[in-house]
Each structure stands twice: as C-alpha cells, then as structure tokens.
Amino acid sequence: MLRNPADLPPIQKRPRLRPWLLAALVLLAGFVTARDIATQHAPGCRFYRPASGRLLIAHAAGGLSDRKYPNSIAALDRSYAHGLRYFEMDFHQLPFGVLRSGHDFTDVLDPRGAWISQVIAWMRSHPGTYLLPDMKTDNVAGLKQIAADAPDLKDRIIPFVYHQSQYEAVRALGFHLPIYALFHDNRDADWLAFANSHAFWAVAVAEEHIGQIPAVRHPVIVFTYDVMVKAPGARAVITNCMVPAGPRS
DSSP, X not given: OOOOGGGSOOOOOOOOOOHHHHHHHHHHTTSOOHHHHHTTTOOOOSSOEEEOSSEEEEGGGOOOSXXXXXXXXXXXXHHHHXXXXXXXXXXXXXXXXXXXXXXXXXXXXXXXXXXXHXXXXXXXXXXXXXXXXXXXXXXXXXXXXXXXXXXXXGGGBOOXXXXXXXXXXXXXXXXXXXXXXXXXXXXXXXXXXXXXXXXOSEEEEOGGGGGGGGGOSSOEEEOOOXXXXXXXXXXXXXXXXXXXXXXXX
C-alpha cells in the first residue's frame, strides 16, 4: 500500500561536485560547448501521437518538442500531463556516489538534466508513477545507490538486468521484479531459455527479436518506437512521442 509522500523520510543530501571534478568531467567529455549541449539529441517530438492498446513507457522521461533523450524533470512533467505513468530514464554514476541523468556521458553536463535526488522527490510527489532506471555505468552499483536513497520507493522502481550474471545481485536489492533487457550489447545466446526460467516483470526486445515474442513466457516490451509497431504479443512500448489516447487520470 502506497504511503502518503508527506509521511516519508526526507531525501538525504548528496555532496556537490567539487570544482576540480567538474573541470575533469568537461575534459573527459571532449570539450563540449554550450551550443553542443543545447542542441544535443535534436530534433524532438514535432507532435505527440495518441495511441492505445499497449502500455506506453516514456523513453528518457519522454520526448520534448525540441529534443529527445531529455532525462529531465521537465520531460517527466510533460509526459505525466500526457497520461504516462512509467518512465525509463538513463543515469551515470559519478564519483562520491552521485547519480546524474543522461544518455551520453556529455549529457551529465547539461544543466537541464536531473540528479537522482530530484527524480526521487518527483516520484514521491506523484504517486502511481514508476521508474525504470537504465544505468549507463555499472548497473548493480547504480541500483545500490538508488536503493540507499529511496528505500520507500522500491516497489515503484523496476530495474533492468542486462546480462544473466547480474540477475541475482539485482534481485537481492529488493526492488520490483526486474526487466530482462536485450540491449546494452546483451549477446546472451540462450537469452530465451534464461528469460523463461527466471522471474521477470517483462522482457524488453528490439526489432530483431520481435519474431520470437510468442515464445517468451513473460510480458514483452518493444523499443524504441514512435508509431505503434506490429509486434503480436507485445504488451508495452518504450516511446519518445506516443501518448495514451483518451482521458487523463
């Protein structure tokens, strides 16, 4: 049973990045200019396509009008207003246990992005929402950090398992059942047998695996599409620009 956000413990503050570390990040990012960051992942969603029949999961918090992959609070707000309640977001773990949103490493320098503390606060103020954290650095280490920062949200955080070797460690963290994801260069040759013999919330597949969906014994998520793809048996779609048709709740 979900608790009132007002009754939940306050978010622990994380140390800010020190000036020398920020400078090092800039160098490692390849001397990214302000203009490069401002135009990162453009263009965005010129319009939002109403869709029905499948659960829609906002990719990188959902596309904005000027860019995709925003991974921002603004994108969460826009997607929520459109009626989405499941949000995939990309994160990088930085030194000192800090998690910053971003699909590419240069994205962590974008001031429009979000710290994990901001995302957690947003979820606490929006009951009924779910986060699917896509860790671009060490998956288990990043999930451990989220578990420490938001123990009260574990039943609303759906982690990914990218390789069979991560399964037990991810399950041990106490989150919602994970998603077995066939991305992040997942080349597990026996992925189907592994998926069908373990407990998962869903299996996420790309176009190359669509023909095998009927053999998967779990709900299947297909990614990433901005029109409703023909994928018989798929229950959900990760999308930038599709939104639920019908009245908002």
